[in-house]
Amino acid sequence: MERQSFASAANVSERLAQPPALAISTVIFALRPSESSGRPTLWLPLVRRIREPFKGLWALPGGPLTRADSLQDAAARNLQDTTGLAPSYLEQLYAFGGLHRSPSQRVVSIVYWAMVQSAEAAMARESENVKWFRADGLDALAFDHRQIVDYALWRLRNKMTYGSIAYHLLGEKFTLAQVREVYEAVLDRTVDPANFRRQLKQTAHIEATDEYLQGGKHRPPRLYRYTGATSEYFPATNPPSPNA
Amino acid sequence: MERQSFASAANVSERLAQPPALAISTVIFALRPSESSGRPTLWLPLVRRIREPFKGLWALPGGPLTRADSLQDAAARNLQDTTGLAPSYLEQLYAFGGLHRSPSQRVVSIVYWAMVQSAEAAMARESENVKWFRADGLDALAFDHRQIVDYALWRLRNKMTYGSIAYHLLGEKFTLAQVREVYEAVLDRTVDPANFRRQLKQTAHIEATDEYLQGGKHRPPRLYRYTGATSEYFPATNPPSPNA
């Protein structure tokens, strides 16, 4: 996905004279039940490379920056094209510009990371060349994408510890236990239900509905709603506004 | 500084067909005594634009990405060229890629932010087209550089509150009161000297020397040293290593 329209009409010496190519890639996180335990775990979609370099390996969805879109829009479009999903959260991760990320031509990748709601993620289309993988324990990926995913995971965990971000992985209504499960899945540690509940109650933007989740085996838990704009790209813990 | 070698040999229609230009800019912070109070305050160097667009206005130092350098190296070189200084801290800030940042051609700027030690900053060369300004209360700058500076300030303050970053603005040896002054200057609030001292003593990478700062009017304070690698670009509070 890195470089493609660029290379087609150029020979090697022309490539070397060209300025670095500019690409957008996206790390997309969603919650899916683990095959083994059934508990929610972090997954992300990857696309199989159908040409050199790294032909056959899995890579982050992405492509060259098209003239018409802002960086943010380009990332969102990307996500739409490969998975058919709209992000409930989208933020710039980092610009990777090492000299030898791609063997033939130099590529600078501006990488975004996104979260999609679990309900939608369940309907995401897969195919021979688009598959979902567990975020931890990935094999070798194309380019430096393995390190990029690790960095995105680091950022996700970081934001999770102090910030209201977990809700973007859930549906519109959710129980407090579900939020807790997200924390436990992402941070990979257990959280005391009693204290967790109190922390959330103090937090703004969490509104109790008068509905209860039925169908469980035990006492039906109350449903809550997140009131901090659902498609908010830059939450309060973030910059004034580098939307440019 | 945005776009320059790119545009020279191209007419307008060719420009529109070109992919977005890639530029590197740097927000450089240093401590200088305020003209009024004499207390240390935040300053940054700007360069005057000598051609359109925004001719005559002040802008961040920067330029197009040269093939030979990594993004980080390009930013460091930039800093060297315009101010003659070497950064004691350098980190990627954000990639700005709005469609209309530059009137003629589309420019994607990868912006870094840096800190230089106060002793060195005092020797920084100024000229007709390179001047230092107080970081707060800037006038209108070229392009979207004003917003970029504000964002860099936000990031600096954020890192300052939890992270060992203030030392990069000071010299090799410093008193604890000097560190406190940095905090007060950057965060713009007073800090209790007693508690601040204790917090620092718990922190790693702060080593007491057996020297004392002479020449003051009162009891000579002990000098300390920062032992966390002085040119460390990615401290512990940061990503695994997106150095690519």
Added chain:
DNA sequence: TCAAAAGTGTTATAGATACACCCATGG
């Protein structure tokens, strides 16, 4: 009526804050 999750209350601990106090030096 029992198991298990929902939800509440209570105490212990760690860290931050406020501030009273002593120490050392130049004038």
Added chain:
DNA sequence: CCATGGGTGTATCTATAACACTTTTGA
């Protein structure tokens, strides 16, 4: 010896963690 900043001690407040306990439901 006094003013002032360097440096220490200590009480208080607050957020968090740990965990015992009560409530509500399905089976």
